[in-house]
Amino acid sequence: MLLQNKVALITGSGRGIGRAIAKLFAAEGAAVFLTARTETELSATANEITAGGGRTMFQVADLSLAKDCRTIAKSAEEKFGRVDILVNNAGHYGPVLPVEEYPLEEFEKVLAVHLRAAFLLSQLVLPGMYARNSGVILNVSSISAKAAFGWGSAYAAAKAGMIGLTRVNAAEAARKGVRVNAICPGPVTETIMSRELGAELAKKLNVSKEDQLAGFLETILQGRGQSADEIASAALFLCSDHASAITGQAINVDGGAVYF
Ligand SMILES: NC(=O)c1ccc[n+]([C@@H]2O[C@H](COP(=O)([O-])OP(=O)(O)OC[C@H]3O[C@@H](n4cnc5c(N)ncnc54)[C@H](OP(=O)(O)O)[C@@H]3O)[C@@H](O)[C@H]2O)c1
Incomplete structure (x- = not known):
């Protein structure tokens, strides 16, 4: 098993890509801490993991709120003793509107859940990772950070911001035993x-x-x-020791859609 005895905090894990990552990581031996806003989805994912013999816990949170990010990082560390792997996956697309019509409040909400939450959660788990000289952070970005699609300015800005955050965090963490990468899925x-x-x-x-x-x-x-399971497989690789020499990268898992 690739993640035996690891503890993973996976955001946005009630459904979709986050759920697929949580299920795969649990099957590979990790204890997984799940979080999102919808309790029924978290509970269903947790039940599936438990039924498969995995270890899991969940807590409802709105990660667009800084206080909820703090609560989740604290709970995960308290419940499972530490966080070895952080997957920043939670998010929504936001309005499908051109820049000149995009409401500022919605722009800020999209940035808050994708980018600010990734920053805050990283900030909260890094001290423990540094103390253990070991850890992995994976930011779920998108090909939207690299291509030029109309009508999603906040989403593209947030996802591009996550790649910038990935590189800076990787530079700071590389000699403290911590790897930081991003993954850029195409259409799931x-x-x-x-x-x-x-x-x-x-x-x-x-x-x-x-x-x-x-x-x-x-x-x-x-x-x-791509399927959510294909994204989860790439996430597993990047969070496992098989990717021990990979850090600061934003890897496309897109079937051949963008090329940098
Ligand atoms: N699907 C694609 O084509 C695609 C492509 C590239 C990248 N991505 C990225 O992959 C990630 C997962 O997306 P998905 O396609 O799996 O979408 P999804 O099925 O809608 O899942 C999104 C997850 O994030 C959670 N979430 C959303 N807002 C949240 C908030 N404010 N606080 C806490 N949790 C929140 C959702 O749960 P609640 O609503 O219950 O909170 C849900 O669990 C996102 O970051 C997305 O941008 C997706």
Whole structure:
């Protein structure tokens, strides 16, 4: 097992990519601390993990609030003794609007949950990681940080910010036993976020949801989206000792969509 005796704090783990990461990490031996806003989803994910013989706990939190980030980092460390792996995955897309119409309040909310929460949670778990000279942080960014898609300014800015944070944090942490990387998924079409975004884009473009999706997937080398399980596999690699020489990177898991 790749994560035997590790403790992982995974945000946004009630559904979608976070849930897939939590299930895979638990199957690989990690104790996983789950968090999101929807208790029923957290509880369902926790039950699946427990049924599979894994160790897990969950706590409801709104990570767009700094106080909730502090509570979660403290709880995870108290409940499982430490945090070896932090996966900053929680987030929403926000409004699908051009820059000139984008409400400031929504812009700030998107930045808060993706970027500020990643910063705060990293800040809170790093002292323990440094004390143990060991740890991994994985920031779930997006190809939106690298491509030029319209109508998602806050999301793209937050995801690009996460890559900047990844590099700075990696530079500071590299000689203290801690690796920090980002992962940039392409379209994971099974998740709620992706489906809602597709529906909004289709409406704006005045095409069917099916045509909007097919048009986008056609631009990808593999001609398909990625599954949450494929993103989780890459996350597992990056958080395991198999990636012991990889830090400060933003790795695309996108079937061939962007190239830097
Ligand atoms: N799907 C894609 O195509 C794709 C592509 C690239 C990157 N990503 C990134 O992958 C990550 C997961 O997305 P997904 O596609 O799996 O979406 P999803 O199914 O909607 O899952 C998002 C998760 O984040 C949680 N979350 C959202 N806002 C939160 C908040 N304020 N506080 C705490 N938890 C919050 C959600 O739970 P609650 O709503 O219950 O809080 C949920 O568990 C996101 O960072 C997303 O940007 C997704």
